Amino acid sequence: MSSVIAATRFSVLDRSRVREGHTASEALRDTVDLAREAERLGYHRFWVAEHHGVPGVAGSAPTVLVAAVAGATRTIRVGTGGVMLPNHRPLVVAEQFGVLASLFPDRIDMGLGRSVGFTDGVRKALGRDKGDAEDFAAQIDELLGWFQGTSPTGVHARPPEGLTVPPFVLAMGEGADIAARAGLPMVIGDLRDRDRMRRGVDRYRAGFRPSAWADEPYVVVSGTVAVADTPEQARRLLIPEAWSMAYSRTHGTFPPLPPAGRVESLAMSGKERGFYEAGLTGQLAGTEEEVERALEAVLKDTGAQEVLVTTSTYDREALLDSYRRLAALAGLDGSATRR
Numbered sequence: 553m554s555s556v557i558a559a560t561r562f563s564v565l566d567r568s569r570v571r572e573g574h575t576a577s578e579a580l581r582d583t584v585d586l587a588r589e590a591e592r593l594g595y596h597r598f599w600v601a602e603h604h605g606v607p608g609v610a611g612s613a614p615t616v617l618v619a620a621v622a623g624a625t626r627t628i629r630v631g632t633g634g635v636m637l638p639n640h641r642p643l644v645v646a647e648q649f650g651v652l653a654s655l656f657p658d659r660i661d662m663g664l665g666r667s668v669g670f671t672d673g674v675r676k677a678l679g680r681d682k683g684d685a686e687d688f689a690a691q692i693d694e695l696l697g698w699f700q701g702t703s704p705t706g707v708h709a710r711p712p713e714g715l716t717v718p719p720f721v722l723a724m725g726e727g728a729d730i731a732a733r734a735g736l737p738m739v740i741g742d743l744r745d746r747d748r749m750r751r752g753v754d755r756y757r758a759g760f761r762p763s764a765w766a767d768e769p770y771v772v773v774s775g776t777v778a779v780a781d782t783p784e785q786a787r788r789l790l791i792p793e794a795w796s797m798a799y800s801r802t803h804g805t806f807p808p809l810p811p812a813g814r815v816e817s818l819a820m821s822g823k824e825r826g827f828y829e830a831g832l833t834g835q836l837a838g839t840e841e842e843v844e845r846a847l848e849a850v851l852k853d854t855g856a857q858e859v860l861v862t863t864s865t866y867d868r869e870a871l872l873d874s875y876r877r878l879a880a881l882a883g884l885d886g887s888a889t890r891r
Contacts, residue, residue, distance in 0.1 A: 553883050554848045561858040562882050563597040564590045564875070565633040565774065568611035569793075569864040570808040576610035580617065582868060583610075587621045589872060591628040594884030596858065598625070599633035599663055605674040608796055608808045615648040622656040631661025633739065633774075633860065634722045637691045638668045639680060643709060646698035650712025663739060664692060665722040666730075689730045692721070696734075700764070719765055720772065728756040735763025739860060743775030743850060744834030753854045773850060774860040778837040779877035780870070786837040788812045789874060792866040794831030801827045809866045840881045 568583045570576055587598045600617045603609040611617055614632040622630040635645055645662075653660045666688040668680045696719060698709040721731035723740040731738040732755070740752050753771055760769045776793070780786040792809040795818070800806040802824045820828060836846045847859065861878065865871050879886070 553881065554844060556848055556851045557844065557881070558883055560851055560856070560882070561596040562878065562884060563599065563629075563772070563858060563860045564595050565599040565601065565860050565862045566611075567601045567603070567609055567862070567864060568617070570608050570610050571792075571866050572808045572810045572814075574808075579610040580620075583617065584620055584624045586872070586875075587625055587628065587630070590875065591625045592886050593876060593879040594886040595628065595875075595879065597629035597631060597661060597860075599631045599661065599860070601633055602636050602639070602665070603806075604639075605677065606806045608806045615645075615652060618652055618660070619655070622652065622659060627659075629659050629661055630656065631718075631720075632663045634663030634665040634720070636665045636667045637688060637695065638666055642691055642695035643698055643707075646695055646709050646712040649717045650699075650709065650715055653715045653717045654711050660717050661720060662717045663720040663722060664695070666724070666727065688727075689734065692719070692730065692734055692736075695719075696765070723752055723756065728752040729759060732756045732759035732769075733761060735761045735766050737766055737770035737772065739772040739774050741774035741860075741862070743773065743777075743836055744830075746834075746850070746853065749773065750853055753856070757855075770858075771854060771856040772858040772860050773854055773856040774862055776835045776837070776863045777843060777847070777859070777861045777874075777878055778835065778863055778865075779840055779843050779874045779881070780837075781839065783838045783842065785870070786839070786843075786874075787832065789863065789865045789867070789870055790832050790835055790837055791815050793864045794828050797831050798824050798827035809864065811866045840877055843878070844881050 566583045566586050568579045570579045590598050600614050601611050602614045604612055614635055618630050649662050668675055697703050699712050701713045720737045720739050721727055723731055723738045738756050757769045778786045778789040791812040795815040796807055836843055
């Protein structure tokens with residue numbers, strides 16, 4: 553095994569993707585089941601996401617889902633990737649994480665993003681607009697102030713005040729600069745645009761200011777990793793998500809994941825086909841040997857300390873097998889008995 557891979561943490565972000573012919577309830581239960589398996593395999597953390605009004609995603613209330621995942625596991629760190637801070641009042645977010653950290657000490661992470669909704673309708677329903685994302689840095693400062701007891705309001709947040717819940721910034725665009733100035737760990741994706749990722753990492757490290765939350769830069773690279781017996785089988789894992797993304801780009805709605813076989817039989821417009829093919833390229837997908845080489849290149853290129861794997865697909869058994877294979881090639885605790 554590569555020494556750089558052996559020195560890297562591996563974690564999972566599951567977006568509770570709904571599958572064709574299945575319910576949102578099943579998707580949420582699949583997330584909890586995957587968290588249990590990730591813990592058994594030795595992954596470092598398990599995160600869930602926030603999406604609103606999206607037919608293909610069941611995870612609309614991440615802190616609620618974090619509670620379910622943490623309650624179903626014992627040792628793995630659990631958190632959000634992320635709570636979209638512009639959608640919420642920072643005090644309420646602090647209170648939610650304070651409760652989680654009180655119930656599950658030393659296991660809760662607070663990943664924070666700046667998205668304000670997938671469509672105009674969702675933003676309107678949330679009472680937000682695109683401009684709210686511009687206040688992300690100030691919102692982070694306010695949120696962390698509730699944990700530190702420094703709110704200028706004179707109000708003290710209970711139970712978060714005095715607790716330490718590790719914050720992470722999901723970096724897209726200006727996110728790297730915001731994470732650097734705040735002195736927070738950064739999560740950056742996606743693995744398909746390696747040059748953009750490297751520029752973001754370099755900018756983050758160059759501008760990092762030590763804080764009460766982190767003495768030095770901490771980089772988590774995020775993206776799809778699919779491992780299978782053959783390159784063709786690994787590619788099939790990518791097909792449902794690639795098609796859903798292509799459909800969302802051409803129709804304005806993000807649908808449930810279809811089976812790979814149905815996607816392969818579909819007639820697509822030229823534009824849709826272009827988005828679909830783009831979704832299949834540049835991902836870390838292949839056999840164990842191919843993925844190991846690709847991972848080593850990414851880690852050497854970025855110097856990242858952690859990989860957050862975000863793979864989604866229709867075939868749950870193939871997805872579980874991919875995570876097991878990745879755990880084995882990374883030498884994670886618990887993976888040896890599952891090869």
